[in-house]
Amino acid sequence: MEMTRRKLMTGPRYLNFVLGDESYGIEIKKVKELMGMTTITPIPQTPPFIRGFINLRGQIIPIVDLRLKFGLPFREYTKRTSIIVVEVPFGGETLLMGLVVDSIRDVASVPDDKVNRVPYINAKVHSEYIIGVANLEGGAMVILDVVKILNSDEFVQLKGAEETGALQAQGERV
């Protein structure tokens, strides 16, 4: 009995969350904390998936809406919407950012050999953002490369803001 428990305990841990009707995971190492919804200040000159700035204990950090990033329709935020604060490297520094998702499930431990790295065709997410898929009790968890996702776009898009908005309105992935 001990041995099985030990086995389940091994393997890197992932924060499991829901977006639309899919279950996703990101490495817990990149997750700094979870917080509830708070005042978001819109930022000009940014694409729609950058929702704005929030105040995190005195630090100003941007909020990224993953639904919009993946081309899903926007869902209004409520008091119960959670923000995942992640730490990602950028140009030699480590930056904090908040991600908005539908809901957060739990933390799952998945040994590396249980992660299926065969290219996964996902209608919503670019394959280069996917590290692999893990089979959990509750279903498949698509493990995302959060660093790639957040570093793939310029946050400040001067002329392009309107165009990106128009594209996203058509359900295009950006």
Place this chain on the structure above:
Amino acid sequence: MSREEQFTTLAELLARYEPGDLLLLSDLADAVRELEPFYATSPVCVEFIHHLGHSIEEGMRASAQAAPAPRWGEALDLLQKWNPGMRADPRQRLEARIASFFSDEPGTAAPAAASPPPPSPGARDAFLSEETFAIFLTEARERLAHAQELILDLEQRPGDADSLAALFRVFHTIKGESGFLHLRPLGELTHRLENLLDLARNRRLTFSRPLADLLLNGVDRSRGILDTVEAGNRDPELSPDLEAFLETLNTYGSQTQVPLGTVLVETGKLDAEDVEQVLVQQRQGNFYKKFGEVALDANLISPQDLHEALDRQTPTRTVEPPLEEVIKVRMGKVNFLVDMIGELTIALGQVTGDSVALSQVRKITRSLQLGAMELRTDSMQGLFSTARRIIRDLSHKLGKAVTVKTEGDRLEIDRSLIKALEEPLMHLVRNSLDHGLEPAAERIAAGKPESGTVTIQAVRRGSTINVTVEDDGRGLDRDKILAKAVDRGLVSPETAGSLTDAQIHDFIFHPGFSTSAAVSQVSGRGVGMDIVRSMVAASRGTLRLQTVPGQGTSFFMTFPISTAIIDGLIVRVGENNLIVPTGSVVQSLKLPETDLYRVNGKAELVTIRDVPMPVLRLDRVLGMASKRQADGSLGIGSPTPFADRQTGAVIGLIVENTDRQSFFLVVDEVLAKKEVVVKPLGPRFRAMRGITAGAVLAGGTIGLVLDVDQVAALDL
């Protein structure tokens, strides 16, 4: 990890738990399970551990809106009580309680006494030692820096009795501390330095340049010893080199003073052997006691003998007020405190009311804010002091007389910037002395005063810190630089002719570029101007120069302020609050819309008090309108909030950029004038037009700080 250490970890985790901390729960569950091996002989306990781990995981699943931590603390206390060596009866009773723990109603289980596991004794002593050394090192370094300043001051003003006394105290204190930590060489060194100072304050020695040199040398050597201690050597040895130096100190001192021992021998109170004995004892006691005291303790002389002998040497025992204590604190703790004070200010801003108590609270919070800013910042004094020292030493070494002028000693800037400034500043200073200033003969021939002048200035201008190093030396030789550049292949001879002076001067920032024939020991330590520039750039600063041949050179370093309080006018544009630095604002006013007119069909202007100026509608210029439009097309956000705008009227600010050109910024509302703490937006937002920083405002919204120069320069 031992069982007790595991419980300590568990206690820490529990103490840190806050609802929603999923990660901590996960760690907690793991940590609980790791207790299992210690309870292998008790199936009841093992079962309990599994149940507890499971319960914690349930807590995880309920996450984000988790209930407060249930009786996990109690459960762990019960487990901790259990011991493999327990006697049968108590063991059975304990196990019974454990077995029924989860089926009990919450609150009915007898509360377990919380007993923190005792730290292992050996570990604590070792820990204390480390901490003591760390504190000692910080304090000693501070004292030595202080000593250095005092020595430099005294060199200029030898009669300053207070500084002399203060300097004496510095070495005296370090001597005492070295004794406590058994750092013999440092003790000996500071003892002799203290001696010299004692002579000086008793007017048996004048504070001359040779004395200053000796004392500074002593300070340097003390630092050297501190460095070895920091590197791990807790028991440094007295090197032959240091011994020789100590001798020099002795000789210098004895030139003008008769040692107490000799006086006692002269007056027949002691013989030579006794003196030797006392000296040995004194050394063994780490020089904690003076010669006279040791002799007294050894009953070699009577108190009256001592008094008489001392009378032959000027007495003066000054009362020594304690030096202000310096402590070492982790940067993170300071930052947390400063951030929380900022939060307090914001939260307070939302409290309405005018009661006496409230204004008292506001006053106190204001003081807290100022105090917090002081924690984050330090004055330029330290850097200037180091620069002065370098100039002094170099001027002697190079045989060039130099006068130093500093401006902005009291300027307070962020500690991290001070750290980043040190190297580039010192390189520029060395460079001025080495290459900039001419030897005396040349200066006189050019009609300049024999003594060269180096001016270091630090000033805050708006949102930047400007540090300038200026010399009145020979200036840069344009032709020589150009020749070198052509020689190095950096520019072709043809293009060479068409370069501006500024472009030619810029060549000195090229790697490996040095027009001095021999790389001098002084500034040529393989560090050229290119390195200085990259150091400055690493802190997001810029380095420029200006030079006039024959008159001198000035180097300008500019750094953005990362943390600052600025006074700003808060205005609303659309859904955003913008902060316009009051330094740039001339006036805020309301005009009829008809006052605005177009020229060439494109640019919008307005004439105010006979001055026409461009109109900048911030909503459009900053891209806020387009963002709202883009969001709107996705069904996000509220409709354009122009509901409260009066038709026919336009609200705006007259602002001036650094070139003193006026512009009229159109906004929706002018809200307030406030001092705000400026925070960075981060590197992802560096490309934003017109906005360079943010500030947390009341209510948690983020105000965007406007850069008037950038906005004014926008291509409309």
